[in-house]
Amino acid sequence: MKIKVRLFATLRENRGKELELSLQDKATPEDVIQELEIAKSDVAILLVNGRDGDFSQELRESDVVSIFPPVGGG
Amino acid sequence: MNGYAGKILRINLSDHTYKTEELDKDKALKYIGGRGLGSRIMAEEVPPTVDAFDPENKVIIATGPLTGTPTPAGGRYMVVTKSPLTGTIASSNSGGFWGSELKFAGYDLLILEGKSPKPVNIFIEDDKITFKDAAHVWGKIVSETTSILAEEAPDKAKILCIGPGGENLSKISAVMNDINRAAGRSGVGAVVGSKNLKAIVVKGSSKPTIADSEKLKEVVKESRGKLKDNGVTGQGLPTYGTAVLVNIINEGGVFPTNNFQTTYFDKAENISGEHLAENFLIKRESCFACPIACGRYTKADEVEGGGPEYETIWAFGAACGVDDMKSVIKANFWCNEMGLDTISAGVTIAAAMELYQRGKITDADIDDGLSLKWGAGESLVEWVKKMGRRDGLIGDKMAEGSYRMATHFGMPEVAMAVKKQELPAYDPRGIRGQGLQYATSNRGGCHVRGYLISPEILGLPQKLDRFAIDGKAEWVKIFQDLTAFIDSAGLCLFTSFAIDGEGYANLTNAVLGTDFTQEDILEAGDRIWNLERDYNLKAGIDPSQDTLPKRLLKDPIPDGPSKGNVTRLEEMLPKYYEIRGWSEKGIPKAETLEKLGV
Structure with a gap:
């Protein structure tokens, strides 16, 4: 299946802003960060289709995974 | 002392x-x-x-x-x-x-x-x-x-x-x-x-005296360590400033766009913190004794100066449908020069744009060739200047803020304000604790009386389900009380991403020679909150004003990741009143004021 990954802030370095990944069925966000060589500890916010995501949830075709390092303020 | x-x-x-x-x-x-x-x-x-x-x-x-x-x-x-x-x-x-x-x-x-x-x-x-x-x-x-x-x-x-x-x-x-x-x-x-x-x-020429200088050195070192080790205050804010929130809030579908008509801005990348850092940032700035240095100093064409912050970028950006960062930087610059609040100024322009969209303001009302069309970034600076100088009909009405302006033009419901103060950059339909906080803030629409974005979006100090109702009243109260203390102590609210109540007590005790506990600090905040509430009630601010614009209560988010939600304020407010020790109608009970010594 194909999914879209959006990266933000420092996670874009050497990876880009938006990627399309081809993954095996039942792949999870954990597989996504492994593929992209992102340490779990560098992920502060994980969204799947804009909603709070879980590293172990099964992804589906066309899902959008957004990954943020620690950021904040207002 | x-x-x-x-x-x-x-x-x-x-x-x-x-x-x-x-x-x-x-x-x-x-x-x-x-x-x-x-x-x-x-x-x-x-x-x-x-x-x-x-x-x-x-x-x-x-x-x-x-x-x-x-x-x-x-x-x-x-x-x-x-x-x-x-x-x-x-x-x-x-x-x-x-x-x-x-x-x-x-x-x-x-x-x-x-x-x-x-x-x-x-x-x-x-x-x-x-x-x-x-x-x-x-x-x-x-x-x-x-x-x-x-x-x-x-x-x-x-x-x-x-x-x-x-x-x-x-x-x-x-x-x-x-x-x-x-x-x-x-x-x-x-x-x-x-x-x-x-x-x-x-x-001035004299420094305040410190009760226990050795102890203070120790707790300052500890606090600075926490600020450095914390992802938000040690990495996120120093690197990107507050503007890095643009993409986070937008990805969650709670980034109010076109005066809160929608909540996902498809051009958010153009006004993001990442874009600002890559193209316009000259240097970082810090305030007195601050190790975070979240301040930005930016340049766009002939204009250079402090900012813009996240709220400002949103107010002049997505709220007005504007995706041109240069226009946003310039509007921010001129807001500072005119001495205007950037949140209220941007949201007031957004309300004017909606009045124009709905035919309440017409081309005949607008002079000097300016535009009130969504996305009209090129007109922002002139609107800010007109607002500051009360120039022309629209400038004069804008200077009154969105509520009075919208009332003048016959459509007060387009004012996205609580207690007549313009709301900031988070749509509470998809961040429900923040909605309760907006509604109950003692100074009207405001995010820094209790920054529920921290637990509901950023996951600090722990992640809360942003759509949940249960437990939000308790979180709002604690955040409001702690913030009241921080504001009173003279510290920056951003330290609270890394420092907890006990940390604040340690800092305060080392300076003052007191023996405050975390509970004392929260009680002082509770006392201050009730004092402000009591003042507002005596000023005629009825508890019926503990509400949100109708759009946020009744109109579900039309599209994007938070589609279909409204704020559900009425389900949270009774619990909030109860744990504050207020009557069902939102009036502090005599015993509450007595207990706190207000």
Whole structure:
């Protein structure tokens, strides 16, 4: 299946802003960060289709995974 | 007195006299300082029903006991007064270096009374107080005023002033200091303007005494370590500033767009913190004693200056449908120069754009070839200038803020405001605790009376389900109470991403020699919250105003990741009243006020 990954802030370095990944069925966000060589500890916010995501949830075709390092303020 | 300077400077602007008073230590420890102590003095000295522009209203400029000490980010001060925008008590917070300098001059608070017969500047150099004619700077923008007064001032003096917005009594005008730092919200600049006061120049020569210097070194080191190790204060804010929130909030579908008509801005990348850092950032800036340095200094064409912050980028950006960062940077710059609140200014323009969309403002009402179409970034600067100078029909109405402007044009419901103050950059339909906080904030629409974004979006100190209802009232109360303490102590709210109640107690105890616990700190915050609530009720702010614009209560988010949701405020409010110790109607019970000693 194909999914879209959006990266933000420092996670874009050497990876880009938006990627399309081809993954095996039942792949999870954990597989996504492994593929992209992102340490779990560098992920502060994980969204799947804009909603709070879980590293172990099964992804589906066309899902959008957004990954943020620690950021904040207002 | 440790931490505190121990003195209040009371200035009568009507006859240009002043006197110093001893700080009441017991009262100070009970209300801490800053916002809390300033509010206590307002409650004692200013009738809640006073008109904001009546000379009987006072402006209290208040530092906290940690302002000007080595505590991290301890450089804040508060402007406390009756708000012309909301009719509530106002307390607007600013950083930079002016607040600590006031402490160095030997004062915890300035109380400004009466009204000067003509424009005046006040120069404070320790115990030497001078009133000087301000005719030569009246009407001038903030940077120009600051430059002129710097020539007349002692070396390295710090300067606070209002811009044309405050002079022209814009109800969304700010008090500015150090050129681009703003006590922005609730129209506090207009109250200063109503008193014919243009600027306060201050230079001090003494540092506050510390109860236990060795202990303070230890807890400051520990606190700085926590700030450095924390992802938000150690990496996110220093690298990208607050603007990095643009993409986060937008990805969650809670980034209000076109005046809250939608909540996902498909061009958000163009106004993101990442885009700002790559293309416009010149350098980082920090306030007094702050290791975070979240401030940005940016350049766009001929304009360069402090900011823009996340809220500002949103207000002039997505709220107005604008995706041109240069226009946003320039609008921010001119807001600072005119001395206007960037959130209220941007949201007021957004409301004007919706009035135009709905035919309530027509081309015949608009002069100088300006546009009120969604996305009209090229007109933002001119609208800001018109707002600050009350120029033309639209500029004059914009200066009144969105609610009064929209009411004038016959459609008050387009004002995205609570208690007439414009809402900030998070749509509460998809962040429900933040919605409860907006509705109950003691100064109307505001995110920094309780930043529920921290747990509901950023996951700090723990992740909450942003759509959940259960438990949110409790979270809102704790955040509001802790924030009231931080604002009163003289610290920056951003430290709370990394420092908890116990950490604040340790810092405070080392400076003051007290033995506050975390519980004491939250109780002080609770006391301050109830004091403000009591003042607002006496001012005629009915609990029915603990609400949100109809759009956020009734109209589900139309599309994007948070589609289909409304705020569900009515399900959270009764619990909130209950845990506050208020009646079902939202009135603090006598026993609650007695228990807190309000």
